[in-house]
Amino acid sequence: MQGDVVADPTGTGGFVTPATAVLVTAGRTAFPDSHWTCWSPRPGTDSDHPRGRACDVTFGNAIGQVPTTAQREEGWRLARWLRDHAHQLDVQYVIWQALIWNTDRDEDGWRPYNGGGIHDPTSPTGGHLDHVHVSLSR
Template sequence: MRAFFGRARKVLIVTAVLALTAVTLVSVAPWLLQRADMARTALPWTPPCVVHTGEGTVALSRQEAQRATTAVALEAHGAEDPDTSGIDADVRERLRSGPPADAGPSLTCRASGSGGLERQKLGESGLTPRASQVRSAMEEVFGEQSLGGYEPGGVQDGHGEDSAHYDGRAIDVFYRPVSEENRRQGWLLAHWLVAHAQTLDIANVIFDDRIWNVHGSPGGWWDYDSPDPDNDILSHRDHVHVDVQQGSE
């Protein structure tokens, strides 16, 4: 009899703990979602990408984010009949118009560093093969672009200390002069790069005083710590910076 009451007490305790947990989740979940939206993150238990529209937050798979950013970019660059079927209308509009001036980036994705990547040497263009792959992928979607940050033989100055530009891992895509239209065009590319970061082994995307980093990607985009916030070049307001993962020896 004593053993029976002991088991019954354990069952009651477990039931009470489960009930308390359920109540806590119900009460805390809205706060977590609100915090996630404020931080502009993709929550760990949701699909890996999110788009913040004027109507709310839309979760996307990585493939959906890649398809949406590609279709919108092709559409914006005059491609004939880009396939936009099945893409949420609010997502399409926000990606097309870019984030409002008083808001953060519209799209973010979680990604992880690709373990086992080998360190690469400069090619003839001054880029590593991984960086060259990013350049080719951008050209396929965005057409001819104003590029810089690399040159045959590599660059040795003009960038910050330990810059990925010196390793041939970085490309700058210029949108000059700084204007609302060029800001919109820059975000078309920046969002596309983040959506494709896992596929292209991208490490960092910087634009409009914001940075996305593969290791910090669960937290979304972050404010960029510019050495001179008033300088359009150093704050990356006139160009999108993208660099690829370094790899190991």
């Protein structure tokens, strides 16, 4: 990983970029009922999590558990907030409810997410139906 790193504020024991730490602080402030997890090793995948540039966010449900209607609504509130603040928070892309939004394809809006060749987009976790995923550009 290039540049400075800081301890992951989500308690994983790993390290994240300073931009990721700023995102977590801002996100927790805006969404106090959210649960954030950022760094993880993810061996054998091309993921931003071990680079310290990605977080997964839930709203009371466990990973693998389909969220309630209220939790899904909170997930959409967060996803829209991430999109609205993408420039100032260095957001590169957001995945939620089997849809993806990219900063560099903003004009395309939310598009179907195909799993990126890594995940099963029909499963709760692979399709990001149980958590909002956000990756940062730095």
